[in-house]
Amino acid sequence: MPSVLITGATSGFGKAAAQRFAQSGWSLILTGRREERLKALEEELSKQVPVLTLTLDVRDSDAVTKALGELPEQFLPLTCLINNAGLALAPEPAQKVDLKDWHTMIDTNITGLVNVTHAALPLLLANDEGASILNLGSVAGQWPYPGGHVYGASKAFVQQFSYNLRCDLLGTGVRVTDLAPGMAETEFTLVRTKGNQEASDALYRGTTPLQAEDIAEQLYYLATLPAHININRLEIMPVRQAWSPFNINRDPE
Numbered sequence: 001m002p003s004v005l006i007t008g009a010t011s012g013f014g015k016a017a018a019q020r021f022a023q024s025g026w027s028l029i030l031t032g033r034r035e036e037r038l039k040a041l042e043e044e045l046s047k048q049v050p051v052l053t054l055t056l057d058v059r060d061s062d063a064v065t066k067a068l069g070e071l072p073e074q075f076l077p078l079t080c081l082i083n084n085a086g087l088a089l090a091p092e093p094a095q096k097v098d099l100k101d102w103h104t105m106i107d108t109n110i111t112g113l114v115n116v117t118h119a120a121l122p123l124l125l126a127n128d129e130g131a132s133i134l135n136l137g138s139v140a141g142q143w144p145y146p147g148g149h150v151y152g153a154s155k156a157f158v159q160q161f162s163y164n165l166r167c168d169l170l171g172t173g174v175r176v177t178d179l180a181p182g183m184a185e186t187e188f189t190l191v192r193t194k195g196n197q198e199a200s201d202a203l204y205r206g207t208t209p210l211q212a213e214d215i216a217e218q219l220y221y222l223a224t225l226p227a228h229i230n231i232n233r234l235e236i237m238p239v240r241q242a243w244s245p246f247n248i249n250r251d252p253e
């Protein structure tokens with residue numbers, strides 16, 4: 001039975017991915033900080049497949065290394081790692097941001113992802129049938145926009161780290177993809193605005209954002225491609241999202 005480790009399974013893409021992989025009979029290792037949500041998901045999905053939940057903050061490298069070092073044999077070797085835990089904070093301009101918010105994004109989206117990857121690599125390399133690392137990047141890692149500052153930069157790290165991992169993993173059978181979604185309706189904007197439900201609702205109102213299930217389907221597709229194929233980067237936007245022209249600062253007339 002193939003097994004997938006999903007970080008940030010308590011909400012959004014991670015939760016939808018857990019449900020999608022369970023539907024196809026994969027064993028699940030689900031992580032996140034909110035234990036109650038993990039337990040609820042375990043109760044739902046353990047009727048279908050073996051489920052292990054780990055209440056874990058990806059920023060805590062010791063806890064990550066210990067938890068992944070003690071995985072039960074039943075879940076090993078790993079077939080897929082989905083590095084999904086992440087967040088954006090501080091939609092305001094860089095010059096108005098609280099430095100703590102920049103640190104939180106760097107600690108979660110970069111250090112957290114690196115912590116989990118480092119601990120999971122031996123478990124993936126032990127899979128003779130090949131394995132996948134699917135990293136949640138973002139369109140923000142490729143395209144700048146106002147208020148993107150450290151969030152976009154952290155996702156640019158995810159892209160380059162994914163590519164560099166591919167170089168080192170050449171010949172091992174472990175593939176790596178940077179999956180880069182555009183606007184998707186999850187708790188992402190609620191987190192970014194620190195709980196402003198109205199702002200979150202307003203962003204998604206009157207348009208057709210991606211849904212968590214859309215991304216879960218892409219994750220499943222990437223994880224089940226024939227073993228000789230590596231999609232390096234997959235960027236997905238809603239049809240109703242596109243780029244804007246450059247902004248120009250002009251003298252008053």
Ligand SMILES: NC(=O)C1=CN([C@@H]2O[C@H](COP(=O)(O)OP(=O)(O)OC[C@H]3O[C@@H](n4cnc5c(N)ncnc54)[C@H](OP(=O)(O)O)[C@@H]3O)[C@@H](O)[C@H]2O)C=CC1
Pocket residue numbers: 007008009010011012013014031032033034056057058059084085086087088108112136137138139180181182183184185186187188189191
């Ligand atoms: N929604 C969007 O428009 C887009 C999102 N993304 C990326 O996709 C990923 C998932 O986002 P999405 O599902 O939308 O957002 P959600 O806010 O719905 O989910 C984020 C998940 O990350 C987990 N998480 C956050 N911080 C930590 C931490 N320190 N340790 C462990 N888990 C953590 C949360 O769990 P808990 O709080 O329980 O720890 C939660 O399960 C993120 O990396 C995001 O940057 C990329 C492109 C577009």
Ligand SMILES: O=CCS(=O)(=O)O
Pocket residue numbers: 137138139140181182183184
């Ligand atoms: O990563 C999230 C998508 S966006 O807010 O940067 O468009």
